[in-house]
Amino acid sequence: MTEQVAARRRKPEPQAARVEELSDSEADSFDEAERKVKEIRKQKAAARRRAEEQDDDYTTANLFVDILRVLSFLFLASCGLSYLISNGETFFWGMSNPPKYLRMDWWKRQINGPIYLTPAELAQYDGTDPTKPIYLAINWTIYDVSANRATYGPGGSYHWFAGCDASRAFVTGCFAEDRTPDMRGVEEMFLPIEDPIEDAKYWTPEELREMRRRERAEAKQRVHEALAHWSRFFAESQKYHFVGYVKKPEGWPKNEPRRKLCDAAAKGRRKRTPPKKDERKDGK
Structure with a gap:
């Protein structure tokens, strides 16, 4: 054990x-x-x-x-x-009209904001100086049209618009004479020519006064629409770019003489069309 x-x-x-x-x-x-x-x-x-x-x-x-x-x-x-x-224009970014976001001046404007130029300062951007962009203004708003230098630069068909606010010329078509934003009296191009003798045959004095009032209101509306058309054209353009505004001279336009309607615009005026037989004052 x-x-x-x-x-x-x-x-x-x-x-x-x-x-x-x-x-x-x-x-x-x-x-x-x-x-x-x-x-x-x-x-x-x-x-x-x-x-x-x-x-x-x-x-x-x-x-x-x-x-x-x-x-x-x-x-x-x-x-x-x-x-x-570039819509097939180039493979190497050499676009003749690059989008605004590819332009250095566009970015500068976004950072610095719109510029304000007097008419004299705006005149320096008419394309005669190749080192400066080409500006035009319409309704006191400035646009850069350098992308179409052949048209707005010296010798171009629309060089009259460069370096100024030629709002009046956009409506009247008188490029050389109406390089101004003064729109007073432009509505006359849409008014009929007065013929007191002929008009008295068809309308009473009261009817004529009412007709003239209505015709002038309609003519001013046509001027407004024509100017608005061109303003929208530049504002919505992919080729031209907003720059800033024109400074209105003090006392403008009262301190400037009223312009006469240019000949080309005046030639488009016609006499009033006589009313139809059932619309005449005497019924004849």
Whole structure:
């Protein structure tokens, strides 16, 4: 009994001692497993070295190729975008009339706000100085028309409008004579020519007074619509750009003589059309 208890309390032998007791086949298996572990470690170390060598090769050889690819893509994208924005005009942003957001002067105006010029200052932008833009004004609003220098510059068919507010000429068509924003009396071009003798045959004095009042109101409305048409033309144009405003001279236009209707506009006037027979005052 004492020997059995002592055997149970006896400590297990160390692993090293047990290895010595392994059979030859078991020892060989153990050595083989150890060799496989070492081989796996060697393979992992070799893989790490190859990865490091590949990283070194990329930084020295492939980096230039990748940069070239990126630059080539950006160049092709730029050409395509230029072609789309210019409506097929160019691949290289050399547009004759670039959009306003591609113009430096447009961005300056957005930052600085509209400019205010006196008529004398506006006259300096009539296109005679090639270093300055071409401005015109209509209804006291200034627009940059430099995009069409051949038309508004010296020798152009509409050079009369450059460097001034020629609102009157836009309506009358008298480019040389009416380079002014003074619209007083322009409605006369839409009024009939008075013929007291003929008119008295068909209308009473009261009817004539009412007719003249109505005709003048309609003529002023036609002037307003004609000027508004051209104002909208420049305001909505994609080619011409808003710049600022013209400063009205003090006391204008009372301190200037009233203009006579130009000959070209006056030639369009006609006599009143006689009323139809059932509309005549005497019924005859």
